[in-house]
């Protein structure tokens with residue numbers, strides 16, 4: 001028995017914020033954002049919540065899979081922007097979709113969160129007891145941004161992607177590897193909670209994402225090719241044998257650099273960040289959803305995430 005993908009779902013907020021519109025408020029320009037990152041638009045939540053986006057994506061994945069929510073035994077949400085720390089977003093999604101038998105919890109591994117959550121789900125499924133597992137990446141990062149920090153606010157955005165994994169005689173998940181380098185813990189940060197209150201002192205602190213962009217760029221363009229090569233070695237494949245690379249959608253230049261390091265044409269790297277920006281844990285399942293029309297049966301696909309922690313994770317799938 002193996003594990004295969006039975007359904008995919010995606011949800012984004014209604015409001016689209018273009019680079020032009022953003023530059024009316026922030027000291028930036030469409031030219032800078034487009035040329036340095038590849039981002040043109042992003043979706044920003046006005047009324048939508050992380051719970052709602054995760055639920056919409058989950059409902060679409062379940063419907064695509066043709067599986068009753070009652071038969072889902074595991075719900076894992078990867079997020080750094082939950083509406084509540086407790087209950088977990090996974091519990092809220094399970095309640096909303098009627099997954100009344102599921103074990104539910106959230107995972108925090110930032111932009112690697114979807115791969116980490118998938119590894120946990122697939123390990124639990126392979127150990128037995130779980131037939132169907134829903135793994136969701138969902139973020140409303142716009143709430144966590146300092147809208148005066150042009151180094152971050154032009155990059156991050158909101159959305160959700162969901163994958164319904166099911167146990168099957170055919171195995172689609174060929175290899176996974178994940179890792180962390182806590183020495184880089186200070187390179188991307190977001191304080192937890194709504195306040196930093198101690199017993200004696202109520203401290204005002206900015207609850208926003210801070211990032212040392214250049215350091216993270218160097219980390220990503222070094223670690224991601226290494227991680228991909230490790231996974232390919234496990235499966236005895238070469239970079240040329242991969243039909244589509246789906247990387248965390250942080251920066252078009254990172255993807256081009258990784259393509260160059262692997263010696264494959266950059267056209268093999270799927271990109272949708274021009275529409276959605278960097279949606280952290282949601283970006284890989286959202287990109288897989290958008291790429292699915294291009295995928296052919298038997299195609300080998302790499303999914304690779306990287307981000308705060310520092311963390312990284314790569315999965316090899318056979319479509």
Ligand code: UT7
Pocket residue numbers: 027028029032033036037111150151154188212213214216217220250251254278280306307308
């Ligand atoms: O999702 C988690 C993982 N995150 C990432 O993978 C992000 C990795 N890092 C990056 O993608 C890039 O480092 C950034 C897109 C964040 C920044 O691009 P960069 O080419 O590394 O720019 P920089 O930070 O070195 O800044 C270059 C210049 C600076 O001006 P000076 O000092 O050269 O005069 C910045 O002040 O660009 C300026 N700048 C901007 N200008 C207009 C920085 N942000 C902006 C902006 N608009 N939004």
